[in-house]
Amino acid sequence: MIFAGAGYSVCLFDVDPAQLERAKSNISSTLQRYEKDGLMRGTGTAIEQFTRVSTSTSLEECLNSTFYVQECVPENLELKTKVFSQIDNVIGDNVIVASSSSCLVASSFTEKCNHRDHMLVAHPINPPYFIPLVEMVPAPWTKPEVMATTRTLMEEIGQSPVSLKRECPGFALNRLQYACINEAWNMYQSGLLSAEDIDKVCYDGLGPRYAFIGPLETMHLNADGIVDYCKRYAEGAVDVQKKTFKPIPTLYDVPTAEKIQAEYNNTMPLDKIQNKRLWRDNRLAALAKLKKEIGKND
Known part of the structure; x- marks a missing residue:
């Protein structure tokens, strides 16, 4: 939603069509709710932003003509290695591929990739729509210009990137x-x-x-x-x-x-924990709105 709000066309990939349908339904309802509550980011209405999002069960089709990929699979080294290898096989030489990994370093799952110098970690913080920090962590072989381009992109879409100088377990x-x-x-x-x-x-x-x-x-x-x-x-x-x-x-x-x-x-019994998560996200949304209104450095 953050990329779509910034005006970019976004394509979601998953092997499960039902998962993609659930994702689109959730995006649509979330954008409409945020628009109603005055919390929506970016340009255009909820409907306009939603039209910028498409889906595909074909990885090659999803990545056709793309310039940036954000991988969001679970924190599992074997799975990330597999996914990055699959991505590596269908992208061009100038495509940037970033992982949402929260602890696994990029060198652990990109070492054998042909395009590894265009791969890094760009770790968003949950929920990223209201917590803007993105930790950018290079592998030893990530090109400096790839880090710089990704940082500029994150700033453009309204996130707040920090750039680690090298890999480190746990990042920052x-x-x-x-x-x-x-x-x-x-x-x-x-x-x-x-x-x-x-x-x-x-x-x-x-x-x-x-x-x-x-x-x-x-x-x-x-x-x-x-x-x-x-x-x-x-x-x-x-x-x-x-x-x-x-x-x-x-x-x-x-x-x-x-x-x-x-x-x-x-x-906060366990059967009410989802309600508490929603309460948390609403408070974070209100804080994000306040910080935007008053300006961080005012």
Whole structure:
């Protein structure tokens, strides 16, 4: 929908015709809902954007005359290797192929491809319609101009790309996310806070701040520049880490997870979790709309 909203013709491929029909139905209803709620991105009406989307059960037909491919199969190395090999066999020399992989590095499934220098990871964040970040990660053989072209494309369609200089397990977002989850897990295990209060520390504490500025900029603003921050607070931060942090990696163990889930069952039982996802997406949509209206740097 993001590419279609930006004016591009989009073709969806799947071997299952029923899956393609479900996808088109979902796209149509979602665009109409977003249009009604004032949340639709890009140019044109919901109907106009929908007409830019076609489907095909033929990979060769789908990729005919294309210049950019976004692979979105499950996070399975064998499957991604197979899909990239199939794509490699039908594309031209100048087609860019990006994977939506969230952890698997591109070198693990593109090494044997003839067009591997035009392949990379472009990892969107769920739900990408309202969370614009895209992590761009090159394989060792990805051409710099391919990274540059893909970044320009992401900016053009309204996403917010970041470019990693090299491959790294977990890329960037998951590394920061895991660090946060690690401490949340450790604080819960030690009985310091309830699950509800740990979450509150983020959505009523760190979250509002990080919606507009990141951790390094926070340091810069919380003192007379980041150098001053380090002079004032670095030793204290080290002291806290020595006294409270546990060695990594932190295992997210099932017994602890069962205790956390028991807390959530009071307000978010498993049979209501889809409703909570919709609630989350609606809140993210409202935040995205607000950020667009006020401007990130105003």
